[in-house]
Amino acid sequence: MNAYHMAKTAYSGTNASTIRTPSANEYEAFADVTRKLMFAAARSPQHIPEIAHAIHDNRQLWSRLASDVVSEDNQLPVDLRARIFSLAEFTTRHSSKVLKGDATLTALIDINTTIMRGLRAQDHVK
Numbered sequence: 001m002n003a004y005h006m007a008k009t010a011y012s013g014t015n016a017s018t019i020r021t022p023s024a025n026e027y028e029a030f031a032d033v034t035r036k037l038m039f040a041a042a043r044s045p046q047h048i049p050e051i052a053h054a055i056h057d058n059r060q061l062w063s064r065l066a067s068d069v070v071s072e073d074n075q076l077p078v079d080l081r082a083r084i085f086s087l088a089e090f091t092t093r094h095s096s097k098v099l100k101g102d103a104t105l106t107a108l109i110d111i112n113t114t115i116m117r118g119l120r121a122q123d124h125v126k
Contacts, residue, residue: 027119033058034112041105051105055095058108062088087111 020028036054043050066088068074069081076084091111097103 023119023122027116029061030112030116030119033061034109034116037105037109037112041109045101052099054105055098055108058112059092059095062091087115 033054036057040047040051040054045051066085069076069084069088074081091108094103094107098105098108
């Protein structure tokens with residue numbers, strides 16, 4: 001393969017699809033975690049390991065978001081940062097209730113789905 005052919009194909013096909021915006025990356029992270037939550041929600045309550053794993057992954061995602069929005073370098077508006085942080089706190093509390101058997105995964109799925117819609121809309125505006 002010569003240099004011309006390599007240069008010509010470097011940004012085409014599968015390589016072109018791997019370039020993503022930050023909001024597209026965030027969307028994919030939410031989509032992955034939300035799929036796990038939905039799968040766990042469809043299982044019987046006796047499948048605690050699957051539910052716990054999905055909740056753990058969701059908590060990690062929201063923990064990262066909470067850490068990011070409190071950073072001084074974060075460029076989001078202060079009110080949006082506060083709302084995201086509040087959702088992260090709710091997610092933590094609600095996850096504990098789910099693990100105790102006092103709540104379902106529905107609220108967590110709904111929140112993530114709403115965030116995904118916002119990210120998708122944001123990506124289309126750019």
